[in-house]
Amino acid sequence: MFEERERGYEAKWAHDAEALFRIMARRDIALGGWAAARMNLSTGDTADYIDAVIQAGMLGKGADPALDKIRGDLKARGAGCPDDELKVKADDLLAEAEAYFGAPV
Secondary structure, three states, X not given: OHHHHHHHHHHHHXXXXXXXXXXXXXXXXXXXXXXXXXXXXXHHHHHHHHHHHHHHHHHOOOOOHHHHXXXXXXXXXXXXXXXXXXXXXHHHHHHHHHHHHOOOO
C-alpha cells in the first residue's frame, strides 16, 4: 500500500513538472515574440530570438532566466521597457498560459 502511494506521488510530481514546463515554454514563446516586436526584429530574426528565449528559460540559472535575457536584450537594443511593464507583461502571459493548460496544482 505504501509503495502504491509513493508511485502515486511520483506520478503527480512528474505530471506537475511537465505541466509547469509547458506553461513556462508557452509564456516564453509569447514573451519572446512580444520583445522581438519591441526591438523591431525581422520575421526570421523573431523566430531565432524566440528560440533563444526558450533556450534561456530551459538552460539558464536564476529565478526567471528567460525574463532576465529579455530584460538585458531590450536594454542593449535601447528598446526602453520599464521593468514594471516587463514584469506585468510576463505575468499576463503566464496567466494566459496557465488558463490554456490549466494551472498546476
